[in-house]
Amino acid sequence: xxxxxxxxxxxxxxxxxxxxxxxxxxxxxxxxxxxxxxxxxxxxxxxxxxxxxxxxxxxxxxxxxxxxxxxxxxxxxxxxxxxxxxxxxxxxxxxxxxxxxxxxxxxxxxxxxxxxxxxxxxxxxxxxxxxxxxxxxxxxxxxxxxxxxxxxxxxxxxxxxxxxxxxxxxxxxxxxxxxxxxxxxxxxxxxxxxxxxxxxxxxxxxxxxxxxxxxxxxxxxxxxxxxxxxxxxxxxxxxxxxxxxxx
Amino acid sequence: xxxxxxxxxxxxxxxxxxxxxxxxxxxxxxxxxxxxxxxxxxxxxxxxxxxxxxxxxxxxxxxxxxxxxxxxxxxxxxxxxxxxxxxxxxxxxxxxxxxxxxxxxxxxxxxxxxxxxxxxxxxxxxxxxx
Numbered sequence: 001x002x003x004x005x006x007x008x009x010x011x012x013x014x015x016x017x018x019x020x021x022x023x024x025x026x027x028x029x030x031x032x033x034x035x036x037x038x039x040x041x042x043x044x045x046x047x048x049x050x051x052x053x054x055x056x057x058x059x060x061x062x063x064x065x066x067x068x069x070x071x072x073x074x075x076x077x078x079x080x081x082x083x084x085x086x087x088x089x090x091x092x093x094x095x096x097x098x099x100x101x102x103x104x105x106x107x108x109x110x111x112x113x114x115x116x117x118x119x120x121x122x123x124x125x126x127x128x129x130x131x132x133x134x135x136x137x138x139x140x141x142x143x144x145x146x147x148x149x150x151x152x153x154x155x156x157x158x159x160x161x162x163x164x165x166x167x168x169x170x171x172x173x174x175x176x177x178x179x180x181x182x183x184x185x186x187x188x189x190x191x192x193x194x195x196x197x198x199x200x201x202x203x204x205x206x207x208x209x210x211x212x213x214x215x216x217x218x219x220x221x222x223x224x225x226x227x228x229x230x231x232x233x234x235x236x237x238x239x240x241x242x243x244x245x246x247x
Numbered sequence: 248x249x250x251x252x253x254x255x256x257x258x259x260x261x262x263x264x265x266x267x268x269x270x271x272x273x274x275x276x277x278x279x280x281x282x283x284x285x286x287x288x289x290x291x292x293x294x295x296x297x298x299x300x301x302x303x304x305x306x307x308x309x310x311x312x313x314x315x316x317x318x319x320x321x322x323x324x325x326x327x328x329x330x331x332x333x334x335x336x337x338x339x340x341x342x343x344x345x346x347x348x349x350x351x352x353x354x355x356x357x358x359x360x361x362x363x364x365x366x367x368x369x370x371x372x373x374x375x376x377x
Contacts, residue, residue, distance in 0.1 A: 072267030098261065099248045112248040166248055170275060173261035176250040213340045215271025215352055228271070229349045236346035 005030040006088040010040055012052065013095040018102045024093075025049070033083035037092065038066050041077060041106070053105035061222060064162030068106050069095040074164040074220040097167035110163045116179060117161060120198055122186035128153040130189055158223045159185060165217035165227050177206045181217035181227030184208060188230035192237060199238070208234045270353045274336055274360075281333035288326050320374055324367070331366045335359040 008031050015022040027044045038056055045052045057063040059078050066077040070085050071093050086092050100108035128144045129152065147153060165181035166172045172180050179187075184202060192199040202208050211231050218228040265276055298305050313319045339355045342348055348355055 069267070098257070099254075101249060101253070168272075170261045170272070172248060173254060174258040176248055176253075180248070212275060213271070213343060213352075214268075214275035216269060216275075219269035219271060228352075229346075232343050232346045232349045235344050239345065 002032075004032060006033050006082065006086075006090075008040065008082060008086055008088075009091045010044060011091055011093045012041075012044070012106065014052075014105050015096075015102055016104055022102075031082055033081070033088070035082055036078055037070055037075070037080045037082065037085065037094070038077035040082065040092070041094070053103070053107050055107045062160065064160035064223075067097055067162040067164050067167070069093075069097065069167070074168045076162060076164070076222045079222065097163050099166055099169070099172045100163060108163070110161070112176075113161060113163050113166055113180070113182060116183045117186055120179075120183055120186050120190075120201060122159070122161075122183070123157060123190060125154040126157045126189060128155055130191075157186075157189060158225045159189075160223050162222065164220045164222060165225075168216035168220045170214050170216065171210055171212050175206070175210060178210045179206055181211075181221075181231065182225070184211070184234060185225050185227040185230040188234050192234065199241075202234050203238045208238065270356055274339075274356045277332055278336050278340075281329040281336075284325065284329040285333060288322075288329070324371055324374060327370045328363070328367045331363040332360070335363050 007028060009026055009028045011024050011026050013022060014025050027048045029040060029043055029048070031040050031043065038059065041052070041054050042056075045054065054066070054068075054077075056066040056078060058065070061076055061079045064076065067074065068077055069075070070077065070080050072095075074097065075085075077094075082092070094106060096102055096106050097108045100110060100112065103109050145153065159182055161182060163182070169178075169181055172178050179201065184207065187195075187198045187202050190198060192202055208231050211228075213228070213232075215228045218226045221227060262279055263276055265273055268276065295309065298309050336356065336359060339352065339359055342355070343352055
């Protein structure tokens with residue numbers, strides 16, 4: 001990495017609690033263009049304003065904690081390069097995720113999402129056969145290797161419950177009861193054939209039929225979940241059941 | 248996740264604000280705008296049709312004034328544009344809802360929107376051409 005530094009102004013949403021008036025503070029720092037937005041936020045917190053409230057953990061796209069809006073688009077700050085969202089002498093506007101209660105500055109309460117994921121018993125691990133191969137879209141693999149003991153390999157699901165999809169979804173903005181893209185994707189990956197209770201949830205007013213096909217969830221998903229495709233596939237499965245193609 | 252009361256007017260802004268939206272989101276916004284336009288047209292249509300109940304003289308006078316007003320023609324072109332954009336985008340959504348061509352929803356939008364533009368241009372020439 002070269003020693004090149006850019007001068008970048010971060011315009012950061014500030015709000016101390018859900019009921020206080022929001023405003024924006026500007027911080028101008030020197031930062032390498034190959035560094036990430038989260039690096040800039042940490043620098044500002046370390047050297048400019050220790051009262052800045054933000055959240056992060058892993059720094060490598062695994063935990064989903066650093067979700068925020070960067071220049072109006074939902075991103076994980078840990079994987080968003082400075083050079084991809086601004087230029088030397090440019091600005092970066094940071095705002096919290098939409099459609100969740102504000103905790104402070106850049107942090108929202110993802111509790112409503114976690115509770116809904118719990119409701120549909122979103123799995124902590126999934127069988128390998130239900131997993132997408134990296135780089136090949138989300139189709140299940142044709143053949144999955146078996147363990148010597150005959151059991152199937154398992155892996156972590158792709159969804160990191162970062163909330164970016166819910167923030168980007170215009171339907172979630174107008175309907176608090178809508179299950180939302182992440183939850184519907186969690187239903188899809190478990191299968192409605194095997195889980196009649198999940199079928200009832202998906203085939204409900206606040207399930208797949210509430211989606212208005214804006215596809216923003218898949219556009220912002222940082223983890224190859226493609227919730228929009230999964231919602232449309234759930235619709236297809238439910239329509240097939242209604243037309244008695246499938247019991 | 249947030250109720251409408253908690254959202255204030257933010258939910259409405261999110262329905263129409265194109266900033267930061269992908270192609271799917273822009274198509275969503277276009278569908279809402281054209282739908283509202285078509286509903287407005289429907290009410291205007293019914294409002295003016297009520298003049299039929301006021302006798303032939305009132306209706307003929309209205310038709311005469313409409314024929315001489317350029318705004319009526321422009322309004323009709325807006326209705327055609329709204330119908331084409333909304334209808335063709337609706338076709339895309341309907342196909343996608345059967346999980347047909349979901350990975351190609353952007354390309355579908357580009358293709359169908361181009362078709363709508365061609366249709367609008369055809370009607371514009373037909374209506375206003377020499």
